[in-house]
Every structure is written in C-alpha cells, then in structure tokens.
Amino acid sequence: MNYTFFLRSDDGSKMWINGKEVVDNGGQHGIKTKDGSVELKAGIHPLQVIWFNADGGGWLDVYYRRASKPKEILPVQMLR
Numbered sequence: 001m002n003y004t005f006f007l008r009s010d011d012g013s014k015m016w017i018n019g020k021e022v023v024d025n026g027g028q029h030g031i032k033t034k035d036g037s038v039e040l041k042a043g044i045h046p047l048q049v050i051w052f053n054a055d056g057g058g059w060l061d062v063y064y065r066r067a068s069k070p071k072e073i074l075p076v077q078m079l080r
Contacts, residue, residue, distance in 0.1 A: 003038055006035040008031060008061040009060045012051065013049060013060055014049070022038050028055075
C-alpha cells in the first residue's frame with residue numbers, strides 16, 4: 001500500500017523508513033511542510049524522524065495519508 005508522509009516543521013526535519021530517506025524538510029526556515037511517498041507492506045517498519053530548532057519558536061508535526069483516506073497526524077498507536 002502506498003503511504004505519503006508529511007513533516008511540518010520550524011526549522012529542519014527529516015524522516016527515514018526502512019533506512020530509506022522519505023521526507024527531507026531540512027534547513028533553517030519558518031513552519032514549512034514537505035512530503036514523500038513510500039510503498040509499504042503490512043508489518044513493522046523502522047521509522048526515524050530527526051528535527052532541529054535554530055532560533056525562535058520550534059514546531060514539528062508528523063502526518064500520514066494512505067489510499068483515499070484524509071491526511072492525519074501519525075497516531076502514537078502506530079509507533080512501538
């Protein structure tokens with residue numbers, strides 16, 4: 001199944017799934033959203049998100065969307 005992941009951050013953030021970079025929202029910037037898609041089979045997949053804040057306020061949201069479902073915050077129940 002195809003999944004699209006979104007990182008909304010102030011400043012930089014990146015996401016890897018199964019060791020492959022899926023989203024690159026790097027650099028110093030205000031709140032900005034970047035996305036990337038990956039095909040995932042049923043099961044457990046290692047997921048890593050990094051984020052940094054340089055100056056001012058900080059922000060990080062992680063969203064996902066699959067098939068025809070609407071975009072939503074990645075729920076903690078999907079993380080182990």
